[in-house]
Amino acid sequence: MARSVKLVWEHWVHEPWVVNRPFEAALRRCRGYVQGRLLDVGCGRKPYRALYAERVSWHLGVDVPRSPRHAAEVFGDAQALPFRSASFDAVLCTHVLVHLPEPHQAVGEMSRALKPDGYLILSARQMWHVYTPRDYYRFTAAGLRYLAERHGLEVVQVIPVGGWWARTGVKLASWLDRLNRRPIRWLTEIPLGLAIIAAQAVCACLDTLVFTSDDVVFNVLVARRTS
Numbered sequence: 001m002a003r004s005v006k007l008v009w010e011h012w013v014h015e016p017w018v019v020n021r022p023f024e025a026a027l028r029r030c031r032g033y034v035q036g037r038l039l040d041v042g043c044g045r046k047p048y049r050a051l052y053a054e055r056v057s058w059h060l061g062v063d064v065p066r067s068p069r070h071a072a073e074v075f076g077d078a079q080a081l082p083f084r085s086a087s088f089d090a091v092l093c094t095h096v097l098v099h100l101p102e103p104h105q106a107v108g109e110m111s112r113a114l115k116p117d118g119y120l121i122l123s124a125r126q127m128w129h130v131y132t133p134r135d136y137y138r139f140t141a142a143g144l145r146y147l148a149e150r151h152g153l154e155v156v157q158v159i160p161v162g163g164w165w166a167r168t169g170v171k172l173a174s175w176l177d178r179l180n181r182r183p184i185r186w187l188t189e190i191p192l193g194l195a196i197i198a199a200q201a202v203c204a205c206l207d208t209l210v211f212t213s214d215d216v217v218f219n220v221l222v223a224r225r226t227s
Helices: 002-014 017-029 103-113 141-150 164-179 185-209
Strands: 036-041 056-063 088-093 114-125 153-161 218-225
Touching: 002 185, 017 114, 017 153, 017 164, 017 185, 017 218, 036 103, 088 103, 103 114, 103 141, 114 141, 114 153, 141 153, 141 218, 164 185
Parallel strands: 036 056, 036 088, 088 114
Antiparallel strands: 114 218, 153 218
16 A cells, blocks of 8 residues: 555656656557557657557567666667568657667668558657757657658658646756755655645646647657558
């Protein structure tokens, strides 16, 4: 019971659910494009496995060996995938592109790995703070479209995720969480935790009411391999 309460608290207080929830909703909208053999590029712990489990016959994850707590079956580089051409019915790649020195090369490799009429589901950050040494790029919807079309993919749609208010909610939550890491955390955990929940909840509501697609946190692209 105590562990369950802790996990719920960690989710609501220490995760940016104000953007994670709409992002997962966007991926859920893409379920109809996924079937058969799915390649998950930069899979990490395969956090979206359950979204597509009923649609696929095989969910193969590839990641670099240094990836923490990975669920990859294969180690490899997204810029030089270790698979034959036209091997997969769908390719999923989330939040990986910004960390690659040659993102155009990675999109080319994902396109190569797709069978004709297969689909690529690709997400990338447009507005986000720099948070690792290997954080190289940001991508607008137009940027993702360009990369896809350059490599023989027909863009089906681009889904914008998280507007200005969602980003503000993340920043507020991050600032409050930093305050909560001082030596008096035993005293501030509950009041600051509740403040984090309230800040994200208010910003999530405002983001739903006042949303502009040109000022977003993420873009999710769906594209089809034409030949």
